[in-house]
Amino acid sequence: MASVTSLSDSVQQHLASALSATLPDAAGADPLLRRSDRADFQANGILALAKKAKANPRELATQVVSQVVTGDVIEDVEVSGPGFLNITIADRAITGNLAARYADETGRLGVPTAAHPGTTVIDYAQPNVAKEMHVGHLRSAVIGDSVVQLLQFTGENVIRRHHIGDWGTQFGMLIQYLDEHPHELDHKAATEDAAASGEEAMSNLDRLYKAARRKFDSDDEFKTRARRRVVDLQAGEPHTLATWQRFVDESKIYFFSVFEKLDMEVQDADIVGESGYNDMLAETCRLLEESGVAVRSEGALCVFFDDIKGPEGNPVPLIVQKSDGGYGYAATDLSAIRDRVFNLKANTLLYVVDARQSLHFRMVFETARRAGWLNDDVNAVQLAFGTVLGKDGKPFKTREGETVRLVDLLDEAIDRASAVVREKAQDLSEQEIAERGTQVGIGAVKYADLSTSANRDYKFDLDQMVSLNGDTSVYLQYAYARIRSILRKAGETRPAAHPELELAPAERALGLHVDAFAETVTEAAAEHAPHKLAAYLYQLASLYTSFYDKCPVLKAETPAQVENRLFLCDVTARTLQQGMALLGIRTPEKL
Numbered sequence: 071m072a073s074v075t076s077l078s079d080s081v082q083q084h085l086a087s088a089l090s091a092t093l094p095d096a097a098g099a100d101p102l103l104r105r106s107d108r109a110d111f112q113a114n115g116i117l118a119l120a121k122k123a124k125a126n127p128r129e130l131a132t133q134v135v136s137q138v139v140t141g142d143v144i145e146d147v148e149v150s151g152p153g154f155l156n157i158t159i160a161d162r163a164i165t166g167n168l169a170a171r172y173a174d175e176t177g178r179l180g181v182p183t184a185a186h187p188g189t190t191v192i193d194y195a196q197p198n199v200a201k202e203m204h205v206g207h208l209r210s211a212v213i214g215d216s217v218v219q220l221l222q223f224t225g226e227n228v229i230r231r232h233h234i235g236d237w238g239t240q241f242g243m244l245i246q247y248l249d250e251h252p253h254e255l256d257h258k259a260a261t262e263d264a265a266a267s268g269e270e271a272m273s274n275l276d277r278l279y280k281a282a283r284r285k286f287d288s289d290d291e292f293k294t295r296a297r298r299r300v301v302d303l304q305a306g307e308p309h310t311l312a313t314w315q316r317f318v319d320e321s322k323i324y325f326f327s328v329f330e331k332l333d334m335e336v337q338d339a340d341i342v343g344e345s346g347y348n349d350m351l352a353e354t355c356r357l358l359e360e361s362g363v364a365v366r367s368e369g370a371l372c373v374f375f376d377d378i379k380g381p382e383g384n385p386v387p388l389i390v391q392k393s394d395g396g397y398g399y400a401a402t403d404l405s406a407i408r409d410r411v412f413n414l415k416a417n418t419l420l421y422v423v424d425a426r427q428s429l430h431f432r433m434v435f436e437t438a439r440r441a442g443w444l445n446d447d448v449n450a451v452q453l454a455f456g457t458v459l460g461k462d463g464k465p466f467k468t469r470e471g472e473t474v475r476l477v478d479l480l481d482e483a484i485d486r487a488s489a490v491v492r493e494k495a496q497d498l499s500e501q502e503i504a505e506r507g508t509q510v511g512i513g514a515v516k517y518a519d520l521s522t523s524a525n526r527d528y529k530f531d532l533d534q535m536v537s538l539n540g541d542t543s544v545y546l547q548y549a550y551a552r553i554r555s556i557l558r559k560a561g562e563t564r565p566a567a568h569p570e571l572e573l574a575p576a577e578r579a580l581g582l583h584v585d586a587f588a589e590t591v592t593e594a595a596a597e598h599a600p601h602k603l604a605a606y607l608y609q610l611a612s613l614y615t616s617f618y619d620k621c622p623v624l625k626a627e628t629p630a631q632v633e634n635r636l637f638l639c640d641v642t643a644r645t646l647q648q649g650m651a652l653l654g655i656r657t658p659e660k661l
């Protein structure tokens with residue numbers, strides 16, 4: 071339940087009582103309240119009600135206005151346009167409400183927790199074994215991590231699944247090659263440094279991958295040996311499995327080093343890759359075939375869809391089992407659905423995966439619905455994200471046309487950010503510059519990803535990302551650091567609010583926006599839409615900037631006003647910090 075109700079909740083209640091007093095039939099109707107530029111709040115719901123009651127909307131609105139209790143929360147309400155209500159909040163209520171939030175020790179800043187939380191299994195940050203991570207994996211990790219934070223903050227029970235690509239025929243050649251060259255994965259020296267061992271792990275894997283591929287393409291006898299290893303792997307032959315495990319372990323060293331660089335927590339227990347569903351595959355196929363959801367077609371087990379056709383109008387099936395008996399990506403995903411629904415008891419299955427896999431998920435979800443594994447109570451959604459583009463607007467590649475290594479990209483972001491921090495640094499040590507540079511650089515990359523809605527493509531432009539002006543995380547981090555510096559200067563740990571004071575327009579605007587944090591977080595979590603929170607935070611920092619320009623804080627007219635403004639600063643800082651944390655971004659105290 072809400073620890074402290076927000077102003078919009080109070081206004082909503084006031085309007086609801088006024089509505090049912092005017093029009094008893096309208097009890098429970100939605101006044102369609104929203105924050106507005108023209109007034110503090112606007113309610114548009116009377117239009118529809120008037121239509122239903124065959125009444126004149128302006129007249130009805132006027133009657134409702136006469137029933138609204140004013141004085142405590144609502145200062146003034148008037149009819150505007152065809153029958154809208156424009157609502158002005160009392161200054162006292164703005165400050166008082168924020169003060170209640172500020173006093174609330176849960177630190178939830180008014181964000182309610184769900185009364186009946188569900189269980190969401192979220193599939194995100196799923197790189198592939200023995201392969202380099204790229205920008206697509208970055209998006210899944212960054213968006214997924216933020217959605218996890220948002221959902222958990224609103225009380226949802228969240229189970230994370232990192233569905234790594236750790237199975238498939240390509241392992242035959244890798245295993246065979248490693249058996250023939252057993253030292254290829256050895257590390258030169260044991261090191262505590264995660265980044266260095268991650269780097270070494272990946273470079274070993276990469277070298278081995280390329281060498282194995284070369285041999286496979288040029289040596290027919292090796293090819294035969296490699297193919298036999300695929301059969302052994304599928305049969306679970308112990309030595310083959312042990313060699314396969316070496317690839318998985320080595321890759322995890324690398325994955326963990328990248329997640330650490332991304333300042334993101336990933337637990338080993340949550341990494342359940344494709345191989346984790348191997349024992350379910352045969353049963354999944356049996357269930358689908360017995361129920362008639364899947365049918366044999368030219369030896370393969372397929373599911374057909376009326377509305378999914380190839381370019382020549384021929385049906386494109388989802389292949390659950392190939393004619394040679396092999397299982398692929400779809401069988402694994404269908405088995406994972408069974409696991410998540412029946413063992414993990416999920417109500418929502420969320421997949422943070424590239425939009426280019428949307429057809430796959432459409433078919434997989436539809437198959438699972440036909441099988442009865444998904445239904446009205448258990449829903450699956452793909453949070454599909456767009457492509458990361460280079461400055462030229464084409465999919466992001468190196469100048470040589472290769473995929474960009476994620477680690478290189480992150481390092482470059484950190485370098486650029488460190489330069490920005492250094493330029494501005496006043497009293498920071500070298501170590502602090504390095505630390506802040508990392509927080510700013512990683513924050514910049516995350517924010518650029520999270521501030522556009524996930525389904526859109528975006529341009530990866532480091533210059534823009536670390537710019538101090540505009541919609542960037544650095545701008546938000548600076549706003550935060552600036553507030554913290556004022557608070558430090560004031561030496562005040564917990565300034566008191568003074569609800570009796572009249573507020574300047576810039577103070578009102580800031581206070582009302584801080585109040586909107588609760589509904590913003592609730593909405594962003596429910597819609598799996600971190601970009602809504604990002605937009606809110608940017609607006610918050612902008613409103614703070616204008617407040618700071620117009621309203622002297624430490625030099626305000628009276629001691630009470632100084633204190634009230636310090637209080638506004640602090641509640642803004644806390645909101646910024648909590649909001650950024652929900653995006654996975656740090657807010658350094660000094661910049």
Ligand code: ARG
Nearest residue numbers: 193196197198233234235423
């Ligand atoms: N490993 C895949 C890739 O790199 C993403 C896996 C997505 N999750 C899933 N359940 N299919 O593209």
